[in-house]
Amino acid sequence: MPKVSVEIPQELLDDLNKHVGDNKKFVSQSDAIRTAIRKMLDMMDEIDRRHGRLEK
Numbered sequence: 001m002p003k004v005s006v007e008i009p010q011e012l013l014d015d016l017n018k019h020v021g022d023n024k025k026f027v028s029q030s031d032a033i034r035t036a037i038r039k040m041l042d043m044m045d046e047i048d049r050r051h052g053r054l055e056k
Contacts, residue, residue, distance in 0.1 A: 016029060016033075017029070019032060020032055
């Protein structure tokens, strides 16, 4: 799997980390970020679909 480096504001990382760890929503920061990207892309596809900009 390719690796990507990003810079994010500390407050965003702090908020993300509240949801990462044992008995939390995500097992790792990578898991949380992958999930967020998938959700964002699904939302963008739906918007494009509604506007006729996405092939079916």
